[in-house]
Amino acid sequence: MEENTNKTVSVKERKVKGRVEIDIQRCKGCELCTTACKEHALALSDTINIKGYRYIIANNDVCTGCVNCALVCPDAVITVYRTHPKKKPVDITPENIKEQIQSMISPSK
Amino acid sequence: MEENTNKTVSVKERKVKGRVEIDIQRCKGCELCTTACKEHALALSDTINIKGYRYIIANNDVCTGCVNCALVCPDAVITVYRTHPKKKPVDITPENIKEQIQSMISPSK
Amino acid sequence: MTETKLMKGNEAMAEAAILAGCDAYFGYPITPQSEVLEYLAREMPKHNRIVMQAESEVASINMVYGAAGAGFRTMTSSSSPGISLMQEGISYIAGAELPCLIVNVNRAGPGLGTIQPGQGDYFQSVKGGGHGDYKMIVLAPASVQEMADFVYLGFDLADKYRNPVLMLSDGAIGQMMEKVQFKSYTRPAVDKSWATTGKPKTRNRNYITSLFIQPERMEQHNLKLEEKFKHIRENEVRFEEINTADADYLFVAYGLSARICQKAMDIARDKGIKIGLLRPITLYPYPYKRLEELAAQVKTMLTVELNSGQMVEDVRLAVKGKVAVEFYGRMGGMMPTPEEIVQHLETLIQYHHAN
Amino acid sequence: MTETKLMKGNEAMAEAAILAGCDAYFGYPITPQSEVLEYLAREMPKHNRIVMQAESEVASINMVYGAAGAGFRTMTSSSSPGISLMQEGISYIAGAELPCLIVNVNRAGPGLGTIQPGQGDYFQSVKGGGHGDYKMIVLAPASVQEMADFVYLGFDLADKYRNPVLMLSDGAIGQMMEKVQFKSYTRPAVDKSWATTGKPKTRNRNYITSLFIQPERMEQHNLKLEEKFKHIRENEVRFEEINTADADYLFVAYGLSARICQKAMDIARDKGIKIGLLRPITLYPYPYKRLEELAAQVKTMLTVELNSGQMVEDVRLAVKGKVAVEFYGRMGGMMPTPEEIVQHLETLIQYHHAN
Amino acid sequence: MSNPNDFKKLEELVVAGFGGQGVLSLGMTLAYAGMVEGKEISWMPSYGPEMRGGTANCITIIAEKKISSPIISLFDTAIVLNQPSIDKFAARVKPGGLLLYESGNIFKPATRTDIEIIGIPATTEALLMKNAKIMNMIILGAYLQLKPVVKIESILEALKKVLPEKYHHLLPINKEALEKGAALVKAMKEPVM
Amino acid sequence: MSNPNDFKKLEELVVAGFGGQGVLSLGMTLAYAGMVEGKEISWMPSYGPEMRGGTANCITIIAEKKISSPIISLFDTAIVLNQPSIDKFAARVKPGGLLLYESGNIFKPATRTDIEIIGIPATTEALLMKNAKIMNMIILGAYLQLKPVVKIESILEALKKVLPEKYHHLLPINKEALEKGAALVKAMKEPVM
Amino acid sequence: MPTEEHVLPDTALDVVAPACHDEDEYELVYHKPHTMVDVSMHYCPGCAHSLVHKLIMEVVEEMDIQEQTIGIAPVGCSVFAYDYMDIDMQEAAHGRACAVATGIKRLMPDKYVFTYQGDGDLAAIGIAETLHAINRGENILIVFMNNAVYGMTSGQMAPTTLAGMHTTTSPDGRDVGYYGSPIKISELMAQLPGAFYVTRQAVNNANAVRRTKKALQNAFKYQQLHKGTCLVEIIGNCPSNWKMTPIEASKFIDEEMVKTFPLGDIKVPKAEDIKTPSASSG
């Protein structure tokens, strides 16, 4: 087995804040993200979306932007933002960024 | 690899004589038997059989009845006899034996 | 009286297989007939019969070959792409004269197509999808009851002629529920002394093969098969006629499309159009003779199929130009409605009148 | 002038494939056409083309699918049992509209049969051995020269219609040697922008599929295919006529049996019987129209095939009962001699006179 | 259009909704009940690539005479449990026919005036009865109140067949649901047939 | 029977014997020679399950006109190199035709009187020339002496094509063999055609 | 099995994350890859297929090889993969994806070719094409989604169904005496010299997802170097046919599936093997 080489950073040390956006019409309510979120930032709604699924709503106040939820979301409906990124973006011009991000932002908002 | 458990008996100790019969019309002259015979009892004929193959002739004077030739003969055309067999036949009635042997003896003789 | 049950066509077929004494079923899942394997996986072990999910349809049909060659009542079922994979095996089975029952729950093709019902495998079934000269007896059920009944019939015909029998159904008949009764059935005694069950001293060895390397012997074998097929053509033609006695027009349709035509016929007759229906039950052998007779009586024949026009060729072969043979079909899993068939019929009548 | 060579039919076909710019050949050995793979295994690498011995015919045809789907000129060849194994793949290729050339060097069946020549795969080739509604263009060479020529033609037609083309030859034409010339050939430009070569930013993704899960879309796809087949029927019928101008009788035969009939025709004409020969070159599309015309002229048609009577159904469909269509065939790798055909013809003439 | 002679003796019904709403079992229960009464029946599900969401429907025909086509395009009754289905089937109800829908799931009911259109809040009622699964039985009860094509007793008999033994303890709540459906309709109007 | 007009211009020949006796290459050499002379040709081998012993044969046709059937049942000439083949083909020589056989391998030649029957001890001669493989070329030489359907030069030209470069040093012995065959016949009689 | 931990994403995930210019202090750190088509997928809630589609497309995006990549969809629930992956794709007949891939790759040796196959597709009907492609060392990636059932046809037994596991065709649980043991495809295929890299992963928690992505990255990289066949087996759930919630299914993988199918690398190249590209024929 390959060893997990990710460095673990405890919540206390962390100075970053996170924010997630859910494309609620495409969420299927599988709840895999809720299990993945150690901050308990995610929960199922009481109402259903157009496909008849209860969808996920986020409490962004506690979100650390760890992306675990997004990683495990099968339907790729979670977009994650974070303050103080570890890395600066490279090779991307200010012009094309706009569109790219636009297209990333879910149509629901 | 499985070990070969056959006991090797040297020619000197042996007090047995052998005799082989070749079904010459079915011999294909592949010569595998000649290589197998350590007594050089077998050789290819100069003439061909009905199928156009040179066939094997045996010098039974030197044959020990070791059956090696018969074992390697692909076409099962060699029958081997030997004096002082190691084992007595069992479970075979004198009545049926006759036919069986008849059928074994090659039609060529 | 036997109990009446409400069952899916596929389940009725599976249950009938058990009652018909099917010794072994080999199959591979495929929509819309996976219920057969599932049903038998539950039920066959209770009867100490063999049910085996094979690794593929190629394996299934060759397992059938083995078990049928050993003298057992053997069956497989699949749907279109899976049946295509069996073509080599079917040709071998026919060549080696092994009795068995093969069921095709036809879906729409070509290729992966879709899983909705279709009748696009008619040619494959009756003309020979595999190589060489051979024929299967092809039974086309049009109801859940027939899905059951034709299992008995299929096995019996297979045994009688030492020939594979194909039941050509479709996704709708396989999936729909109707009432069904399972008749009491006694398996006819058949001689299977040719089977490879182990050679006792009292007989020569049996072998199952379709190989005859010398052309002279191969031709003898071919002629023997043709003799058998001729016998089948003379004795096993089956069809149903409805309202043909006074018919001016004739629907020719089998399976699901025959059911739809029946409804279309009711509607048309209400409108005063004297139309009848001939439903071939055996697609091979085909009711050529009866259709030729009817050609003398009716003005137009309309063949309705869930394909681009396949059986219509057999209808045309039957009538030899004596009467117009028209075709109406839908494809891709789409169903013609009785109303649209009637409309097409009315247009045709007008057209043929105008001429 | 191009050099004349003496070659086996199978080798001429392989050489023509190279000259026709065949990018890839995938195949599995089988008698009587293993020479194709062997020839190409020697020659293709010299031209930096791909030749690949697959693990089976099932793999071959699906490798063809992949390469053809990527836009390459792709080919496979086999003989009867191997072609049966390809039926699912062929149906997929037709469904996904991929151009490719498939060669069947027909041997006698059914089953393992024998390796001698036969024409028992006619139905499989023209009616559809695979499932669903599809058609291949089927070319039937009758000489070594045509074994070569039809490779170019086959590839071109495949590209033109985005459809598989089958060349239906037989063991005799594949194994015999005749003179052959390889014409100079320029590959027509064809649009293959649909191929999966990697999606540049400038276009939408391409995908190759035969799956249309919604019946509505599947039916649209079926109708599109039917439109294409109609176009093919209208434009690609090919046949050869010999001595039909004054004919009272007509042989209908293709491939090897047409060659034998040609000799029989010479003999019969020497005896004063005015007989002609119609040799279908495309078995699909079939020369129905021309045969229907000839039905008005001749007294009897005699179809000669190396099977139990397959193409004869198409002849009957063509003439619609206007003239008697008789059949003479041999099977199992046996060949009718010209003399026995003439004798059969004379009997028929007598019989039809008597009536 | 079907033979007018059979009209009284023939009910051609479609049930449509999301997979999981009990669409198929509603039709099947009705079919079983028809069988219990010795009628002719045919039940034809639509089936898609398995295990996917999306809509499901089944055509159920109950008749006195042998049924010809199990596939039909016009219906005496359409029971629809979601919006996509009402969009699809409202137009295919025969003039004078019945469109029965689950009003909790459907926001835009049909606008035809030549058919009877009735909405039942079955989902809400089912939740009130603390069993979301019996929504379909409430609808069935309502339907039978509107068109008594089979007797309620036959439905109960049918349920015994449809439900595996181990679920027979659920029979009473199913009965209740059927009655609830009937009551809801009665509160609205008298049956049409 | 073939068209009498073509008779002089058409030679229909079968060569038959054990696999390994050079049956196919005899016919093929002749076919190549025909091509060298611009004639029409067809060469059709019989083929069996590969790699087995048993008999082989090929039908070779050389003609001025396009050849119709490559498969024929009656022959102008049959060249037979073993007993099973003479049994099979003797009856299929056209009246007036030629049956040429290798006399070392055949004990019971045919008894027909309406054809020319000639035996050549080609095997023995080949052994005398110390190359058993050229037996077939001796036969070919004899045949061409009897029926000069192609010129010896064409055969030599053909051999250059049939034999791979690396065997071209064998051309002289092949030529010798052809001449030996011709000489054997000449010693017996004059050519028939 | 390491369980899910609270970790920062590893750098691999950051490559495509640009600064978020309309929200001053936040930056985009995770989004659906642009190499996916902007539609909702048909898979059941929580199905592993969708997740793995996403991972493959992330790698394709990050390696910037969208223009050079050709995928092959199987027959199985992922038959519609080409509706979601925004690359050129072919839909292969059931089980034949590796033969189709061979046809493509041999003619375009410098393109990236991968098959995506289920366990019925790859291990039952398609085992011959799979085994022979690997034995030839076809320079392709085989993504093997092992969910231990036939998903699409509604839950029949697969060659990888666990001993005793209930399916519609093994109603009393898979009887290994009758049907044999589940086939360990990765271990078996790793025996073949043509297999260059073989690993078994899962996607039932965030770290498993990270490792699977890494495996896919490796595989694409090795393909670039013309190294032979890479086989990435992924133990994925099929909640619908396992008759579990997605969360239960994730647990089932950790508790049951891994006993038969232990996760981890099965065949890894030596360091010197991945330094230089191989000839492109292999």
Next chain:
Amino acid sequence: MPTEEHVLPDTALDVVAPACHDEDEYELVYHKPHTMVDVSMHYCPGCAHSLVHKLIMEVVEEMDIQEQTIGIAPVGCSVFAYDYMDIDMQEAAHGRACAVATGIKRLMPDKYVFTYQGDGDLAAIGIAETLHAINRGENILIVFMNNAVYGMTSGQMAPTTLAGMHTTTSPDGRDVGYYGSPIKISELMAQLPGAFYVTRQAVNNANAVRRTKKALQNAFKYQQLHKGTCLVEIIGNCPSNWKMTPIEASKFIDEEMVKTFPLGDIKVPKAEDIKTPSASSG
């Protein structure tokens, strides 16, 4: 490799040897088994097929199971096996012998069922049926004649053709970069739990013949005990397609073939495994 030695036959060979009554002092010690049909075989001189046919039939004769044994012939040079073995047989489609055997054995679990297959048949077109039959642990014997070529179709490359070996379809020698390495069927199949006994033998000298016979005896015995699949691979020559004399071919096996295909047992049961019969379902 032990070479051929001058040894007396082992007792196994004596079981059917009756006294020779018409020659007083001589006794019959070796003869063609009576379970073979009294005809000449079509095989080329020195072909290994004929020899292995003989060995199988010797075992059948000695175990006195002629009445209970059903053989399956493949498509390949041994397609005519049923012309020579005097038992009930079926001729299977190319590659499908193991599926056919499954059909027979499942219905007659107490009969002895064996397939006889060449390397093209078993390892190329039939690998799926072979692998799955073994994985199911079908209680059959698979006799696998590996002669490294397609004999019947005249010498094309097989999956087992040695690296660099010339065949009609690998005219410059098998290029492992293009076609992969020869598949070691026995080693591969031995991985499957369903394989009970797997051994690779040869028949190119008398002792090798003795060992092969022993292996076949073992396999039939295990089948009697319902133990699962036995696979006996035999490296056999094909002098015709190897373009060698039979004697050269025998040498080629010792000198070349065994490098790729080492002889010996690959999977042997433990002593306790063969004491009691297993349930007949497996």
